[in-house]
Amino acid sequence: MSGFTMAEAIIAAxxxxxxxxxxxxxxxxxxAFANDITAPPSIKEFGNMGAKKVFDPARCAVLLDxxxxxxxxxxxEQAKISREFxxxxxxxxxxVGRVGVEHAFLPEQGYILPGEIILGADSHTCTGGALGALxxxxxxxxxxxxxxxxTTWLRVPETCRVDFEGNPSPWVGGKDLILAVIGKLxxxxxxxxxxxxxxxxLSKLPLDGRMTMANMAVEAGGxxxxxxxxxxxxxxxxxxxxxxYSAIFPDRDAVYAKRIAIDLDALDPVVALPHLxxxxxxxxxxxxxxxxxxxxxxxxxxxxxxxxxxxKILKGRKVHDRVRLIVIPASYEVYNAALxxxxxxxxxxxxxxxxxxxxxxxxxxxxGILAAGERCVSTSNRNFVGRMGSPKSxxxxxxxxxxxxxxxxxxxxxxxxV
Amino acid sequence: xxxxxxxxxxxxxxxxxxxVIIPARYLSTSVPAELAPHCMEDIDESFxxxxxxxxxxxAGNNFGCxxxxxxxxxxxxxxxxxxIIAASYARIFFRNAINVGLPILxxxxxxxxxxGGDAVEVDLEKGTVTDxxxxxxxxARPFPAFLRDLIASGGMVPWVRRQLETRGAGA
Numbered sequence: 001m002s003g004f005t006m007a008e009a010i011i012a013a014x015x016x017x018x019x020x021x022x023x024x025x026x027x028x029x030x031x032a033f034a035n036d037i038t039a040p041p042s043i044k045e046f047g048n049m050g051a052k053k054v055f056d057p058a059r060c061a062v063l064l065d066x067x068x069x070x071x072x073x074x075x076x077e078q079a080k081i082s083r084e085f086x087x088x089x090x091x092x093x094x095x096v097g098r099v100g101v102e103h104a105f106l107p108e109q110g111y112i113l114p115g116e117i118i119l120g121a122d123s124h125t126c127t128g129g130a131l132g133a134l135x136x137x138x139x140x141x142x143x144x145x146x147x148x149x150x151t152t153w154l155r156v157p158e159t160c161r162v163d164f165e166g167n168p169s170p171w172v173g174g175k176d177l178i179l180a181v182i183g184k185l186x187x188x189x190x191x192x193x194x195x196x197x198x199x200x201x202l203s204k205l206p207l208d209g210r211m212t213m214a215n216m217a218v219e220a221g222g223x224x225x226x227x228x229x230x231x232x233x234x235x236x237x238x239x240x241x242x243x244x245y246s247a248i249f250p251d252r253d254a255v256y257a258k259r260i261a262i263d264l265d266a267l268d269p270v271v272a273l274p275h276l277x278x279x280x281x282x283x284x285x286x287x288x289x290x291x292x293x294x295x296x297x298x299x300x301x302x303x304x305x306x307x308x309x310x311x312k313i314l315k316g317r318k319v320h321d322r323v324r325l326i327v328i329p330a331s332y333e334v335y336n337a338a339l340x341x342x343x344x345x346x347x348x349x350x351x352x353x354x355x356x357x358x359x360x361x362x363x364x365x366x367x368g369i370l371a372a373g374e375r376c377v378s379t380s381n382r383n384f385v386g387r388m389g390s391p392k393s394x395x396x397x398x399x400x401x402x403x404x405x406x407x408x409x410x411x412x413x414x415x416x417x418v
Numbered sequence: 419x420x421x422x423x424x425x426x427x428x429x430x431x432x433x434x435x436x437x438v439i440i441p442a443r444y445l446s447t448s449v450p451a452e453l454a455p456h457c458m459e460d461i462d463e464s465f466x467x468x469x470x471x472x473x474x475x476x477a478g479n480n481f482g483c484x485x486x487x488x489x490x491x492x493x494x495x496x497x498x499x500x501x502i503i504a505a506s507y508a509r510i511f512f513r514n515a516i517n518v519g520l521p522i523l524x525x526x527x528x529x530x531x532x533x534g535g536d537a538v539e540v541d542l543e544k545g546t547v548t549d550x551x552x553x554x555x556x557x558a559r560p561f562p563a564f565l566r567d568l569i570a571s572g573g574m575v576p577w578v579r580r581q582l583e584t585r586g587a588g589a
Contacts, residue, residue: 049578074446139488139514188480363442391460
């Protein structure tokens with residue numbers, strides 16, 4: 001018998017069923033959460049299931065981040081449903097001002113840990129793969145079932161192994177790496193599969209950059225985007241972890257259904273053009289593509305490394321007259337660190353607006369909606385039709401360095417032009 | 419559940435994402451009747467106005483890619499669609515459709531030939547798709563046994579209810 005991939009090994013450790021690709025396994029879930037959009041339907045189905053108590057209040061959470069601080073009356077009512085349920089169940093809940101974008105906040109707080117199975121009613125739950133957790137998104141009813149039972153069913157995914165060769169230049173970050181992967185695989189190239197990232201060059205990538213990469217596994221259709229926990233991750237988890245855990249690694253003789261390689265030495269800063277994340281081009285090859293807005297933030301790129309990279313480029317420079325730059329740190333830990341280091345001042349002096357942590361404009365919620373005909377360079381994860389506002393607007397995905405350079409030039413720009 | 423479904427076809431291509439199925443600007447509710455009027459509006463303004471009860475969506479690969487919003491299959495079912503036939507589905511949408519009781523079939527051969535506006539009949543028990551306009555029948559890919567049982571037993575909500583009852587009885 002051949003060995004396990006990382007996804008298979010984690011499922012095997014959580015299930016009595018054989019963890020062979022394609023099998024459906026009942027698994028124990030270590031942590032299960034929903035947000036202000038997905039929690040209300042979960043709460044309703046939880047009731048319909050006849051459930052009275054969540055399986056373990058210390059392993060269940062609701063985070064208000066999408067339309068919170070409340071954007072209108074309807075979202076205020078939705079938030080209220082979540083709040084009341086959280087209090088009644090005594091599950092994990094943090095008020096506005098003490099929370100953040102779920103996939104930035106939960107790892108910081110030590111709720112996403114190596115070797116675990118994490119379920120979130122949000123597709124970007126796969127961010128947790130950066131910490132070596134099999135973290136995946138589900139809908140509200142599946143999440144409600146896990147809240148009730150502490151288990152779920154998972155189809156054991158086949159694994160696509162991605163080998164990064166060489167070393168990244170200082171002008172590329174996690175976003176460029178994952179866009180290169182999605183450009184190569186296409187938006188359904190890893191449909192139903194787990195991505196497993198390998199390569200010595202990755203050890204130089206900060207954890208924030210790895211979270212950016214794991215976050216967008218779903219944009220290639222993936223169930224998870226997994227990194228092998230190295231010393232950086234194990235130290236981080238040890239310092240912050242809220243539970244006992246044990247890291248899990250793939251076997252040497254694991255069988256991979258698919259393999260691709262990315263040459264980091266040859267990788268330029270890239271963007272994904274409208275309207276699919278697979279439309280990847282080097283930023284320098286975009287010609288004169290004027291823009292109206294730049295958004296730096298989201299669960300993909302709203303962490304300290306991202307703010308730092310943007311500030312390095314923007315400090316002492318000015319945002320182009322025609323452009324509005326919106327920066328949203330993804331958590332208060334990031335927000336406060338940026339405040340202490342003077343980054344917020346650097347950004348506002350460059351002409352940016354800096355907002356409170358929220359998903360906000362990424363999904364066309366609020367705080368930066370696009371009008372018809374407008375174009376935005378965004379560090380978020382999706383550039384589908386209508387994603388950030390009008391169905392006649394355009395979103396170009398990029399990392400924070402390309403985004404900051406673009407804000408200065410008023411067009412899609414390579415950071416090396418600054 | 420009704421096992422034979424008949425309706426007119428609304429045809430779409432590959433990668434129909436959840437942002438176009440139901441844009442996030444309408445997600446401050448999960449009530450089917452409130453979501454349905456906006457279903458598909460960013461790629462097809464005629465859909466919500468023209469769709470009739472029983473109609474069928476036929477689409478290419480990776481249907482429902484993107485967000486985990488269960489509002490997507492809720493909006494489609496709320497609009498009156500009886501069934502989706504696609505070449506393949508994104509994984510979260512696949513689970514969500516089963517959980518909200520919206521029948522879905524995977525049948526790439528049928529998708530290749532069925533045209534928009536065709537009259538199609540689906541037999542859920544046999545897993546067959548018949549295009550009455552073309553006079554052709556295809557068989558969809560069967561689901562794994564676990565999922566067939568889950569669907570046959572009424573879906574996720576009653577399944578969990580029974581699990582909880584069993585646990586309660588055992589306690």
